[in-house]
Amino acid sequence: MTAKKPQITTAGADPRLAGGRLTIDLDALAANWLFLAKKSKPAETSAVVKADAYGLGIVHVVPALWQAGCRTFFVALAEEGLRVKAVAPDARVLVLNGFFAEAFETYGQSDLIPVLGSIHELDLWKSLNARRKDKLPFALHVDTGMNRLGLSLTEALAFAADMRDQKPVLLMTHLATADEQAHALNLKQIESFQKLRGAFAGIESSIANSPGIFHARIGEYELSRPGVAMYGGEPLSSAANPMRRVxxxxxxxxxxxxxxxxxxxxxxxxxxxxxxxxxxxxxxxxxxxxxxxxxxxxxxxxxxxxxxxxxxxxxxxxxxxxxxxxxxxxxxxxxxxxxxxxxxxxxxxxxxxxALDDAARAAGTIGYELLTSLGNRYHRRYLKSESN
CATH class of the missing domain: 2.40.37.10 (Lyase, Ornithine Decarboxylase; Chain A, domain 1)
Incomplete structure (x- = not known):
């Protein structure tokens, strides 16, 4: 059987005028997501598409992932969430980078879900939500060892004891050293998150980023959140990269x-x-x-x-x-x-x-930075097989 030629969608600079070109294989992207989804089972698998889908373009990446079966997406900013909704109106979209009062109306109009990560944000959300008959949903981020965003373990447990009308739809944390599978902090974070899950019984939970999906205990959680591995980056620092080049x-x-x-x-x-x-x-x-x-x-x-x-x-x-x-x-x-x-x-x-990560290492950095730094002067070609 002869393989079908891929459809080519172009964007960015005119190829006759550009100094370089980016070729993005959307079939490989979808295959990577499906591979990670299979590895994540029985957990549902979402997709992290912040930073304009790691520099590759939300408008192209999200429809390809939606067609592959992804229904939940994470972004950093509400503005990015609106761009996801524009191409996947029925998607569940969660916004990671905090909540500010002036954005509340946008959340109400767009069905975006904020990920709240401080007592200040929780109080602010509660006060604004109290004005509405239909309460808007939120997710809760707890810090278990990253020391970045999130409630402390003590704050989260206290909140769980008095949730009442502020029950989150998702409980999440973020692994700091998941790419180093033997690092002691992984187990510490997992054990802390297990305590939280007991206090937030019946609420969907998420801990695994791209490298976390390769951890043996991933199946204990309901939602995985792959990012760089979908785009072809190395998920682990100590193993060969199993992902397809994108x-x-x-x-x-x-x-x-x-x-x-x-x-x-x-x-x-x-x-x-x-x-x-x-x-x-x-x-x-x-x-x-x-x-x-x-x-x-x-x-x-x-x-x-x-x-x-x-x-x-x-x-x-x-x-x-x-x-x-x-x-x-x-x-x-x-x-x-x-x-x-x-x-x-x-x-x-x-x-x-x-390899993307070899090029990154030569520059003293990681594949994430190379992808998200890609400029707008390239001619872009998006490859995708014809739909059946």
């Missing part, structure tokens, strides 16, 4: 030039050429989310991590040479056969041949 980033070659032995390259003259060197200068830089810390030289990170980022072109990996600048990045293509790379060609920055 995003490929490529930059166009602007110019091929030759630098002579003894000359320097780029800002700061941080690289002195040890041989005559063919250089491919590409139209992507830190203004496009390709981080300056990935530079081949001249950045503090190189003292700790000797090798900078690499690109992939003409069947080979090629190193960044000099500093990544605002709009341009240079690669050493000397070891490639002459005339195999030309202006207008594309060099892969991460994707099929360079």
């Amino acid at each position: 995003v490929t980033l490529e930059a166009r070659v602007v110019q091929i030039r030759t630098g002579l032995k003894g000359e320097t390259v780029g800002y700061g003259a941080t690289t002195t050429l040890e041989r005559d060197t063919r250089i491919a200068v590409c139209s992507a830089g830190y203004a496009d989310g390709y981080l300056r810390s990935a530079s081949g030289s001249g950045v503090p990170l190189r003292a700790a991590v000797p090798n900078g980022g690499v690109g992939f072109v003409a069947g080979s990996k090629v190193p960044i040479i000099g500093r990544v600048t605002m709009d341009l990045t240079s690669f050493d293509i000397t070891d490639l056969p002459v005339d195999t790379v030309s202006p207008g060609d594309f060099i892969e920055l991460f994707g099929h041949n360079i």
Whole structure:
């Protein structure tokens, strides 16, 4: 049986004018979500689509996940929640980053659910909700070891003893070290959350982020919340990545030039050429989310991590040479056969041949930051199989 060609939806910059392109495989995204949903059973699986779906676009990502079966979505901000509702009106959408009084009317009109994480927010929500006949739902975030958002364990237990008309629809916490499965804090947080679940009996609970889904006790909770793993990022720091690649980033070659032995390259003259060197200068830089810390030289990170980022072109990996600048990045293509790379060609920055997280490590960061930093100057291609 011949495989159907994927449909291609485009967005962003005109491909004739753009300096780079992003290819987002929505089939791989959906497959990753289904894999995580199967692993999460018997828990329901939601999807974290904050930061514009990790930089890939809520308007494209949410419909693909909805079609795959996802019905609950998490965002950071109410504004993001409205964008989810615009493309998935029947979705349950929870807003993570706190609650402010001036947003209450929006929650009432849009069916968004705030995740409340302090006594102040609970009191504020209760006072505003008291004016309504139909009380609006809320979720409760409890801090079990992250020391970020959330009620303390003591505050949450006291609240549970006197819930009355303020019963949350969801109880949640966030794991701080789930990507390190052996870390002692995981067990401590799970045990604390178990105490909470007893006090909040009958209320849906959620603890597992992407790496948390791979923890043996995930099945004890009713809702998992995958984020980066859906988008192809590594869920665990100590195991091979089981997720399918979703995003490929490529930059166009602007110019091929030759630098002579003894000359320097780029800002700061941080690289002195040890041989005559063919250089491919590409139209992507830190203004496009390709981080300056990935530079081949001249950045503090190189003292700790000797090798900078690499690109992939003409069947080979090629190193960044000099500093990544605002709009341009240079690669050493000397070891490639002459005339195999030309202006207008594309060099892969991460994707099929360079893993997202490998590119991130070369820049001293994580895949999350690379994805959410992607700029708006790329031409974007969204690939999806034809509907049956």
